[in-house]
Amino acid sequence: MIETANQFSMLLSQAVPLIDVRAPIEYAKGSFPSAVNLPLLNDPERHEIGLIYKSKGQQAALERGFELVSGAVRQSRVNAWLEFIDQHEQAALYCFRGGLRSEIACSWLQQAGKPIPRVDGGYKALRQHLLNELEFKDVDLVVIAGQTGTGKTVLLHHLDNGIDLEHAAMHRGSAFGSRLTPQPAQIDFENAIAVALLQARLNQTGTVYMEDEGRLIGRVHLPAPVQAKLQAAPLLLLEASLEDRVEHIFQEYILDQWQEYQSQFESTAEEHFASYLLTAIDAIKKRLGSELHSRLRKEMKQAVAQQLKGEFSDHRGWIEALLRHYYDPMYNYQIEKKAHRIVQRGDKQALLQWVQQTSI
Numbered sequence: 249m250i251e252t253a254n255q256f257s258m259l260l261s262q263a264v265p266l267i268d269v270r271a272p273i274e275y276a277k278g279s280f281p282s283a284v285n286l287p288l289l290n291d292p293e294r295h296e297i298g299l300i301y302k303s304k305g306q307q308a309a310l311e312r313g314f315e316l317v318s319g320a321v322r323q324s325r326v327n328a329w330l331e332f333i334d335q336h337e338q339a340a341l342y343c344f345r346g347g348l349r350s351e352i353a354c355s356w357l358q359q360a361g362k363p364i365p366r367v368d369g370g371y372k373a374l375r376q377h378l379l380n381e382l383e384f385k386d387v388d389l390v391v392i393a394g395q396t397g398t399g400k401t402v403l404l405h406h407l408d409n410g411i412d413l414e415h416a417a418m419h420r421g422s423a424f425g426s427r428l429t430p431q432p433a434q435i436d437f438e439n440a441i442a443v444a445l446l447q448a449r450l451n452q453t454g455t456v457y458m459e460d461e462g463r464l465i466g467r468v469h470l471p472a473p474v475q476a477k478l479q480a481a482p483l484l485l486l487e488a489s490l491e492d493r494v495e496h497i498f499q500e501y502i503l504d505q506w507q508e509y510q511s512q513f514e515s516t517a518e519e520h521f522a523s524y525l526l527t528a529i530d531a532i533k534k535r536l537g538s539e540l541h542s543r544l545r546k547e548m549k550q551a552v553a554q555q556l557k558g559e560f561s562d563h564r565g566w567i568e569a570l571l572r573h574y575y576d577p578m579y580n581y582q583i584e585k586k587a588h589r590i591v592q593r594g595d596k597q598a599l600l601q602w603v604q605q606t607s608i
Contacts, residue, residue, distance in 0.1 A: 250340055251368035256377040259367070261447045265336035267329060267364070269343050269353045270371065278435025280374060281443055286328045288349045289317065310348070326356050333362050346370035375435070378442035382473045387449050389477050392599075393460040393583065393590075394486030396422070396575040397493030400459045403486055403596050407603060409448045410457045416440040419466030421459075422575075424501055424528040426466065428508050437468045483586060484602070485593035494568045502563045506555070522552045532574070540573055 250259060258264070266283040268275055271294040275285040289297065293316045301309035317325065333339050341357075341364050343349035350366045357364050367374060392400045404410040414421050418431045432440070448456045461478060463469055470478070488496070509517040509524070525548055533541040544566050551562035592602045 249368050250365050253377065256367075256374060257446060257450060259340060260374065260378065260443050261450050263443075265332070265339040266367075267332055267339055267341040267353075268371070269341060269349050274344065274371075276433065278375070278433050278439065279371070280378075280439055281436075284332060286325070286332060288325060288343070288353050289313065293317065322356070326360055329353065329357055329364075330360060330362055333357070333364060340365045340367060342367035342370040342374065344371050346373065375439070378439050378446070381442040381446045381449070382438065382471050384445065384473060384477050385449070387445055388455045389481040390455050390457050390591075391460050391478055391481045391483050391589075392457060392486060393483045393586070394488070395493065395579050396571060397497045398486045398488040399496050399596065400486055403599060404457055404459055406596070406600060407457045409451075409454060411441065411444045411448070413441065413458055413461050413470070414465060416444075417465035417468050419468070420501075421461055421465045423532045424525070426524065426528070428512055431466050431468055434468050438471050441471070441474060481589070482591045483589045484599050485583070485590050486599060487593055487595055490568065490571065493571060494564055497567050497571075498560075498564050501567075502560060506560075518552075518556055522549075525552065536574055540569075544569060 250256070259266070260280065260282075263282040266280060268279050268283045268285045269288040270285070271287050271289055271291050272285055273291045273294070275283075275287070279285065293313070296316070297309045297313050300312050329341075341350055341353055343353070346367055346369045350370060354364060354366050392404055394400050401412060401414060404412055414425070416432070416437055418427050418429050419425045420427070431437075445456065458478065460483070461470060463475055505524075506517075506521055509521045513520045526545065529536075529541065529545050529548060536544065547562075547566040547569070551560075551566060554560070554562045592599060592606075594602070
């Protein structure tokens with residue numbers, strides 16, 4: 249039985265493979281980075297047993313459950329667990345509260361000659377353990393700030409204990425930040441951050457670094473304790489020339505993104521890529537104003553038309569204009585209010601050198 253806080257920390261920080269025996273509908277609402285859903289009951293079975301439990305009690309629900317999951321059905325589910333355990337010898341198992349479902353699954357595995365530890369308290373206990381980590385206990389934070397296109401995420405990945413919130417959110421955090429990979433459930437996003445904080449605390453490797461983010465990253469939102477910490481932590485201000493920032497955005501949002509669209513959509517990539525760009529510019533129409541929006545949208549459509557002929561460079565024009573007239577004024581206003589928190593500013597090499605020589 250896995251039942252102590254220290255055991256929970258080990259389980260989560262070391263990414264021990266986990267079998268989540270909850271129904272798929274429960275798993276979809278949130279789980280843990282190292283967990284795989286191999287349910288004891290599928291969604292219709294769980295629903296039926298739940299109704300019986302409410303109307304006739306636990307014993308009747310148990311009896312019906314054993315009827316539904318018997319014979320070949322039971323064997324197929326046990327086989328799925330056995331196959332996972334054969335591939336992951338250190339695996340553990342949990343259900344929602346560490347109750348009957350995990351107890352039954354472990355009993356069947358014991359009978360099959362493959363005993364496996366189960367998590368006392370199940371998903372709820374592990375989830376609460378991670379929520380506690382989001383309080384930043386014994387963890388110092390420094391925030392990487394900088395204008396759009398300075399390469400904050402690139403710098404973050406050069407730092408020990410850099411936690412990439414945008415990667416966890418599967419979104420780059422701007423109107424143009426959507427990715428082809430769907431965003432995670434809110435709980436999965438929070439759990440990923442908490443696991444990273446847990447690993448940093450247990451490794452005792454010093455300061456944690458995160459990128460300056462607003463409340464929302466796409467459709468997921470930062471947990472309140474993370475928001476509060478980001479809004480109070482010291483800032484490293486990353487600086488780069490306008491030319492370099494245009495080039496960085498051109499590479500990441502146009503060339504790299506285009507390759508992703510080609511890989512996924514093949515013959516219809518052009519249509520989907522154009523839709524992505526135009527939808528993004530339309531989403532900020534009110535903030536741009538009609539005149540600037542109309543101008544940038546026209547330039548964008550012209551750039552896409554040239555792109556279809558193999559010429560991508562026209563995208564740089566609308567990117568530079570968008571930085572000059574929209575993102576930079578907005579960011580400069582915001583950074584003025586945070587100026588008292590800036591502890592160092594400079595390019596990537598200057599900030600990396602400062603980090604190596606300084607402890608917060």
